[in-house]
Amino acid sequence: MIRVVFLWFLFLLSLLAVFKAPVYFLWLVSVMVTEYPWVFILVSLFVVLWGFGVKKYQWAGAIPGITALVLFCSPVVRAYGVAGNLKPDFEYVFGPGSTQAHNRALREPFRFLKMLAGIGDKSTPFKTFTYSPEYHLTLNYYPALTAGSRPCVVVVHGGSWSSGNSNQLPELNTHLTKAGYNVAAINYRLAPQYQNPAPVEDVNTAIIYLIKHSGELHVDTSNFVLLGRSAGGQVALLAAYTLHQRGLKAVISYYGPADMVWGYSVPASPLVMDSRKVMSDYLGGGYASVPHNYEASSPILAVNKQSVPTLLIHGENDVLVAYEHSRRLNNKLQQLGVKHFLLSLPWATHGCDYTINGPSGQLATYTVDRFLNYVTR
Known part of the structure; x- marks a missing residue:
């Protein structure tokens, strides 16, 4: 269950890679999310892959986790563009x-x-x-x-x-x-x-x-x-x-x-x-x-x-x-x-x-x- 909560937390963080921060402290977080994307990519990838070995709540965490991984990758993809x-x-x-x-x-x-x-x-x-x-x-x-x-x-x-x-x-x-x-x-x-x-x-x-x-x-x-x-x-x-x-x-x-x-x-x-x-x-x-x-x-x-x-x-x-x-x-x-x-x-x-x-x-x-x-x- 802790893994699922953490993956949903990562998903919410990943939204800052594509949407504007609504409040001041989230603006500070958004700088980290968009300019250190590799850190969040590695963390998300590790937690998502680790979850496939756990049957309980597997898909409940996999869906937001994979979505977060994609969104964390978006600054890198767009930078190459x-x-x-x-x-x-x-x-x-x-x-x-x-x-x-x-x-x-x-x-x-x-x-x-x-x-x-x-x-x-x-x-x-x-x-x-x-x-x-x-x-x-x-x-x-x-x-x-x-x-x-x-x-x-x-x-x-x-x-x-x-x-x-x-x-x-x-x-x-x-x-x-x-x-x-x-x-x-x-x-x-x-x-x-x-x-x-x-x-x-x-x-x-x-x-x-x-x-x-x-x-x-x-x-x-x-x-x-x-x-x-x-x-x-x-x-x-x-x-x-x-x-x-x-x-x-x-x-x-x-x-x-x-x-x-x-x-x-x-x-x-x-x-x-x-x-x-x-x-x-x-x-x-x-x-x-x-x-x-x-x-x-x-x-x-x-x-x-x-x-x-x-x-x-x-x-x-x-x-x-x-x-x-x-x-x-x-x-x-x-x-x-x-x-x-x-x-x-x-x-x-x-x-x-x-x-x-x-x-x-x-x-x-x-x-x-x-x-x-x-x-x-």
Whole structure:
């Protein structure tokens, strides 16, 4: 009987591989289900096979168990589906040969066995510098492992504009240093004490600092790329479209809000997050009271025909920042003729790159590698 209960529990968990999480704590679980599917596949397979040696309640557990096994496999199957189209789709936008890689291990967008490698390598040492003495803001600087003056990726952390820090998800930073990029992961002023455009101003200050110290840090000042996650994605996009820094070549947004006006009108489920309060804290009130702040903070309203190339990465099952944000910006970029690419991950939710070796992490990193190679060449 315990086996039957456990298999039904696995079945309920497996629903998070295909459906959006209805409450906050299940969103956290859904990240594990969709980005560590091999763990759940092995557990389900073991329990299902073990049950066939037990006659009592055999089919009562087998049916939900087999169903759970199939659903746990779905992120892997769909990841291979995305991977199969990723190369031609990317080359359609950025040209033939834009997906080539000299390193054999980086040639394939997704490999099942790579998921077993763990969360990722974060071994590259970094130094912390104060780039804004006035506000005591620091950045973690990861030097490229390639000699000479190298491009610099400026990473803007997530956290609903009110929390988070530059230590988030360092595995990608290490990966980028190995690929020949400097990385500057910055802290910025947080809401509700500070509001938009304070974080965008901080990005600008950080770039000015990196330019000033480019000699000692070996930064190629003609090659800056902004990369932001979640709230940091909004900051990165808005900074890229409004700062007009000469050396700013491109922007990458992982599941960032792109249309703040639309986002306020269609909030997230209150069982997951009070998104209207989050936005009000960042923008000084609700849309009715400060509509100009929502418009001024919307990357989709700031982008124009001269905007830098843009890479958008978003899971279609995102319950914190709706996939619609990236879809709407993608359409706007298409209308304006701006070079861009939207990596859609049908199974993925918010924070899908928590592990760089998960289905979403592998596909996102592959695309980021190719995009950076294109825009900084």
